């Protein structure tokens with residue numbers, strides 16, 4: 514099957530490479546010539562485990578290529594994915610659909626044969642209708658169907674998530690469209706992934722509802738963690754105790770500094786706005802958004818409290834900057850708010866992140882970057898683990914302690930066993946326990 518992926522960003526590139534790996538012929542088109550040039554030279558625009566190898570293998574096999582021009586790519590495509598960004602619109606939190614609509618216009622101009630146009634970007638309910646209207650208006654003669662096929666990829670595990678999904682959701686109300694898309698995903702559902710064919714609007718909403726539910730789960734356990742600290746309970750054990758109930762499930766119950774990243778913050782906000790527009794506010798999600806925002810700042814205060822109530826003139830080492838491990842993504846990372854509050858309080862910040870330093874440099878000021886965790890601890894009054902990269906799990910705590918001038922260790926991901934940390938003479942603060 515011939516597939517065109519419009520947008521060679523995170524979602525487009527991962528999905529394009531995975532479709533190619535299943536044997537489809539894929540062209541990823543992006544209007545950023547520098548990005549396409551780099552991809553043609555085998556340089557990935559993002560860090561994602563396994564992606565480079567997957568891309569190079571499929572390029573070599575002739576199944577995956579890159580282009581800046583849509584026209585030629587589209588000439589034979591049966592399936593065209595729109596995988597461009599839908600950031601939060603400045604000012605009102607609605608998803609900014611200008612890239613989606615301009616992609617729709619471009620696609621319309623170049624359509625030749627029957628094609629299924631699929632929105633893969635996360636788009637508010639009703640966007641498919643608008644994409645269809647734009648294409649119809651631009652090209653009244655074109656033979657096409659518009660479908661919705663949201664992605665559920667986690668950064669850092671995107672290739673596995675694509676290849677072994679819990680489910681595939683396809684919103685399409687036309688038989689020809691459904692046939693093309695089920696054929697496209699055949700390699701996956703033969704691997705027993707359930708394929709759910711629904712209306713376009715249902716598919717669009719499913720994506721937002723899924724992300725909002727997960728964000729709610731995290732926020733719920735974060736609030737329970739705060740309560741645990743007050744009443745002397747252990748949030749990890751509470752999470753285990755409730756998670757073993759199959760109706761609840763054990764995943765996404767890790768208390769921490771609040772969720773960040775490119776999806777949850779933007780999608781919860783967009784769902785909230787859509788619901789308000791329709792006069793049916795999702796009040797739980799509104800609360801989740803507010804609580805999570807407050808939490809990121811509260812984590813800064815937690816570090817300050819661990820340092821005895823003030824960080825003025827103190828040096829603090831930050832382990833991990835990205836919103837989660839195995840990514841270089843700094844979007845809405847809790848580290849940004851935490852570092853800002855430490856700096857506002859007069860603290861000096863040094864940081865180490867295995868992949869996120871370049872992106873961090875564009876977002877944070879007055880931070881000294883070092884090359885490993887031990888250099889990050891040297892001469893510090895306090896050390897704060899913000900992102901649970903694997904390299905931080907087995908650190909030599911005795912060595913860290915000796916390198917520091919102070920003894921404060923704040924573990925915002927509950928990575929270390931408290932007894933072990935205390936044995937090395939740290940004053941230890943974690944989340945929802947001890």
Ligand code: UDX
Pocket residue numbers: 664665666667668669724727731764765766767768769770771772773774775776777836837
């Ligand atoms: C998420 C969804 O999981 C994915 O299905 C969707 O397509 C895109 O958004 P991603 O943003 O890559 O994926 O990250 P995810 O692993 O879901 O984590 C999101 C945030 O929640 C991170 O900041 C993470 O640290 C936090 N988190 C997650 C917790 O604090 N506790 C948890 O138990 C799980």
